[in-house]
Amino acid sequence: MTKILDDLLYLGASDYSEHKFERIYQIEEGMAYNSYLLLDDKTVLFDTCDKSVGEHFLEALKEGLGKRKLDYIVVHHMEPDHSYELGEVIKLYPEAKILITAQGANILKEYLLEDYKERIINPCSSYRLNTGHHLFSFIPAPLVHWPEVMFSYDEKTCTLFSADAFGTFGGNKAGLFSNEITLDDHFVSEMRRYYSNIVGKFGPNVVNVLKKASALKIDRILALHGPIWVDKLDKIIALYTKWATYEPEQKDCMIVCGSVYGHTLTAAKKLQQVLAEKGVKASFFDATETEASYLVSEAFRVKTIVICSITYATNIFPPIENFLTDLSHLGLTKRTYAIMENGSWAPQAGSKIKDVLASFKDSCVLQPVLTVRGAFDEKNQMGSLEAFGDNIVNSLK
Ligand SMILES: Cc1cc2nc3c(=O)[nH]c(=O)nc-3n(C[C@H](O)[C@H](O)[C@H](O)COP(=O)(O)O)c2cc1C
Ligand SMILES: [Fe+2]
Ligand SMILES: [Fe+2]
DSSP: OOEEEETTEEEOOEOOSOSSSSTTTTSSSSSEOOOEESSSSSSEEEEOOOOHHHHHHHHHHHHHHHHHOOEEESSSOSSSSTTTHHHHHHHTTOOOOOOOOOHHHHHHHHHHSSOGGEEEEOTTTOOOOOOOEEEEEEEOOOOSSSTTTTTEETTTTTTEEETTTTTSSSSSOSSSSSSOOOOOOOHHHHHHHHHHIGGGGGGGHHHHHHHHHHOOSSSSSEEEESSSBBBHHHHHHHHHHHHTTTTOOOSSSEEEEEEESSSHHHHHHHHHHHHTTTOOOOOEEEESSSSSHHHHHHHHHSSSSEEEEEEEETTEEEHHHHHHHHHHTTTTOOOOEEEEEEEEOOOOHHHHHHHTTTTTOOOOSSSEEEEEEOOOOOOHHHHHHHHHHHHHHHHHH
16 A cells, blocks of 8 residues: 555545546546545544545555554545545444534535534634644635535645645556656646636635645645645646636637538638747637537636637537537636637627627637638638737737
8 A cells, every 4th residue: 555654545546447527527547536544643534535446445444444443534525536435434433533614514414314413523723633743734625616625734744635626637547646747738738627627617716725725834735636746836836826817827829610511610720820820829629529628628728719610590509609608607717719700691600609708707809700601712811811810919919
């Protein structure tokens, strides 16, 4: 069993059988469900795990404890990907006290159909758990991303237990500790995809808890998914700060296109080429072929979003409409939008998209909308496309 500290064991595991997280987000390289066991003078279990790795977890817990009893269970998050085995653990270790927020205790009752009132401790801000060589305090982190979430902090080892925050998609095959992995573009983009889709809506709450955490000396972050962060802490905290405040990560541009017969795709590709000639490397997504979570993640990364949509039965093409709905639900702000519409007889996608974007805070829409009717008319429309491209380039300055 992997040791994180002399008296702190890793009990989690990675699942590679499920291909979607929360039934909607594609996972390409598995998913890690982390859990931790402290074997100090007192024993403490920090969270359980998902159903998919439940058996492994229970075995690891029994082996880790050996003949010792379990004194405390800390529940940072009641979502079943971390609490699936909680009911079993509560029954197996009847002496264990349960540290959980008041809101968490309510949710626990909803799932376990028992309140375990006499075993529950709601740690208030002055509450400290002294286990012998460790001293824990508890930090509420409401709506990061459920209401009952809390972090905990051990002041003796400067360890922050951060619930889902700083988690990512992907199993821990490449390395359990962050110093075994490279924070390359792919890793960061999977972290962003996890953050933006799952926590993205709750930026202000993330900002609040980051502010509280900034007062602490942190040497290691133990999240419920992804690697154990023992280095690169400044980098991941800086990324989280950007994402939580909806600041574009880079002054880049993405093109999202929705087309049935390919004419809008051709025009959008032409735009990508025009932008490249002007020195802007825009990423390109066919909304009919890309899972929404990747579009959302890229929207959190870039500054300018070019939306290309056909008019579809007088409306926005549904995959593009879905993308806009996602951005609206997540409360994405501080972006610039450019619109290319197509319509064979009465183009309306552009004005409908503008209507949707009107409710996006601190965002602006470049003028004019570029209208394509059926096929892109290279002979007569190249000038308009060039001007459209110049507007986009200027928005990135
Ligand atoms: C099912 C369907 C409904 C459409 N509805 C409209 C419409 O209401 N108004 C319009 O001007 N064009 C409409 N169009 C035409 C498209 O907006 C677009 O001009 C055409 O699909 C060509 O672009 P594409 O090759 O990128 O798909 C419709 C096309 C399809 C396939
Ligand atoms: Fe969660
Ligand atoms: Fe989770």
